[in-house]
Amino acid sequence: xxxxxxxxxxxxxxxxxAGKAMEIYRYLNLDRLDxxxxxxxxxxxxxxxxxxxxxxxxxIDINLDVLGFIDPDITVNIINEGGLIEKRKxxxxxxxxxxxxxxxxxxxxxVEQEIQHIFKLADAEKGxxxxxxxxxxxxxx
Amino acid sequence: MKHLIDPLDxxxxxxxxLLDVASDIEKNPQKYAEVCRGKKLATLFYEPxxxxxxxxxxxxxxxxxxxxxxxSADSSSASKGESVADTIRVVSCYADICAMRHPKExxxxxxxxxxxxxxxxxxxxxxxxxxxxxTDLLTIRSLKGRLDHLTIGLCGDLKFGRTVHSLIKSLxxxxxxRFVLISPEELRVPDYIRExxxxxxxxxxxxxxxxxxxxxELDILYMTRVQRERFFNEEDYVxxxxxxxxxxxxxxLASKEMFILHPLPRVNEISTEVDNDPRxxxxxxxxxxxxxxxxxxxxxxxxxVD
Numbered sequence: 001x002x003x004x005x006x007x008x009x010x011x012x013x014x015x016x017x018a019g020k021a022m023e024i025y026r027y028l029n030l031d032r033l034d035x036x037x038x039x040x041x042x043x044x045x046x047x048x049x050x051x052x053x054x055x056x057x058x059x060i061d062i063n064l065d066v067l068g069f070i071d072p073d074i075t076v077n078i079i080n081e082g083g084l085i086e087k088r089k090x091x092x093x094x095x096x097x098x099x100x101x102x103x104x105x106x107x108x109x110x111v112e113q114e115i116q117h118i119f120k121l122a123d124a125e126k127g128x129x130x131x132x133x134x135x136x137x138x139x140x141x
Numbered sequence: 142m143k144h145l146i147d148p149l150d151x152x153x154x155x156x157x158x159l160l161d162v163a164s165d166i167e168k169n170p171q172k173y174a175e176v177c178r179g180k181k182l183a184t185l186f187y188e189p190x191x192x193x194x195x196x197x198x199x200x201x202x203x204x205x206x207x208x209x210x211x212x213s214a215d216s217s218s219a220s221k222g223e224s225v226a227d228t229i230r231v232v233s234c235y236a237d238i239c240a241m242r243h244p245k246e247x248x249x250x251x252x253x254x255x256x257x258x259x260x261x262x263x264x265x266x267x268x269x270x271x272x273x274x275x276t277d278l279l280t281i282r283s284l285k286g287r288l289d290h291l292t293i294g295l296c297g298d299l300k301f302g303r304t305v306h307s308l309i310k311s312l313x314x315x316x317x318x319r320f321v322l323i324s325p326e327e328l329r330v331p332d333y334i335r336e337x338x339x340x341x342x343x344x345x346x347x348x349x350x351x352x353x354x355x356x357x358e359l360d361i362l363y364m365t366r367v368q369r370e371r372f373f374n375e376e377d378y379v380x381x382x383x384x385x386x387x388x389x390x391x392x393x394l395a396s397k398e399m400f401i402l403h404p405l406p407r408v409n410e411i412s413t414e415v416d417n418d419p420r421x422x423x424x425x426x427x428x429x430x431x432x433x434x435x436x437x438x439x440x441x442x443x444x445x446v447d
Contacts, residue, residue, distance in 0.1 A: 104246065106244075106245060106246050106266050106267065106268075107245065107246050107247055108225065108243070108245040108246060108247040108248040108250075108251050108265075109247070110245070111245060112224050112225055112226065112245075112248075112251055113224060114224065114226060115226065115251055115254075123337070131247070132247075132250065133246060133247025133248075133250050133251065134246035134247045134266075134268055135246075135268070136246075137333075
């Protein structure tokens with residue numbers, strides 16, 4: 001078992017579906033941080049079999065909407081003085097702004113430069129998001 | 142600031158009020174002849190649509206207002222690369238209200254975010270055409286006296302026809318509506334209409350390939366054009382095309398109380414021999430289109446007539 005030091009202060013993003021950690025790393029722009037960031041892939045998990053974990057050695061503001069959009073089952077643990085002070089549960093956000101882009105070539109977002117790419121939650125049960133301009137469904141990979 | 146981008150932007154109550162005004166305009170046009178004196182409607186048509194543009198312009202002129210605008214992207218600043226957001230900010234300085242037609246889906250929604258004046262979506266690509274839907278609703282209500290307790294037949298290209306999708310979504314909000322969807326297998330309504338609208342709201346519907354078998358049960362027959370290029374092979378087109386042409390013989394199967402609607406332009410899907418039948422309502426529908434656009438302009442400008 002790989003050993004990564006436990007945090008004294010920072011954020012642990014846990015219960016990430018195995019293989020999704022790099023996607024989250026990019027969405028949250030963690031490459032811009034100066035502090036230590038550990039990505040643990042394929043860790044053993046009772047609940048999930050295998051999971052990914054991201055440990056960030058600083059208390060940063062995490063965009064919970066982005067995380068909830070990627071996977072609402074992820075948990076975010078805030079660590080301070082070596083102990084867990086907060087466990088944040090996620091949910092599918094009502095809308096996501098400039099996280100994903102509309103791929104419909106007939107959509108106005110394909111030509112209009114300055115507008116934000118906004119997707120709204122259309123079906124919470126199925127996790128369907130639609131572009132607010134053309135209503136095309138976002139296809140998850 | 143109120144805009145009309147999607148037919149569902151208006152509640153059932155707001156639609157009822159709007160249609161009431163449109164019906165009053167039909168009965169008392171002179172009452173409304175000067176209401177928009179001094180007001181200007183900008184028609185921003187990035188692609189040609191003579192019928193819709195003339196309908197909007199006629200509506201504003203009937204209200205005593207003036208019109209300005211362009212009728213293709215070539216004759217507008219879009220040809221120089223100006224964004225929709227910039228164009229609408231400028232037009233907001235020139236006009237009191239605007240109707241926008243654009244080939245890209247969602248363009249009028251973008252315009253509404255930057256506009257200082259009400260924006261009406263006059264058709265955005267294959268997406269929405271809310272004033273056509275309002276026209277259809279006014280026509281049905283005027284001819285049948287109601288928008289509930291109806292069996293609505295929709296015939297032709299139900300897959301790509303945006304007017305059909307908008308009409309289904311709008312009528313799905315009224316009680317006791319039943320849909321009869323008449324199309325070739327290849328041109329059936331998209332899954333999201335079947336699942337997210339019809340099945341999700343428990344609205345009864347049937348899908349059939351031939352109109353003859355269902356004509357007697359319809360209150361409204363909404364015809365659309367079946368385009369040859371939509372078919373995957375010539376054999377299917379030849380096999381099915383005549384089933385989607387309404388002629389006098391087929392019409393003899395329908396109820397005397399049924400009405401035929403069509404968003405126009407018609408090509409050959411309604412035989413001209415049907416035009417003189419009292420049930421043919423498609424040219425009257427174009428007239429209702431002017432009344433409902435007049436009512437909409439008044440509503441969005443916040444103008445009331447006693």
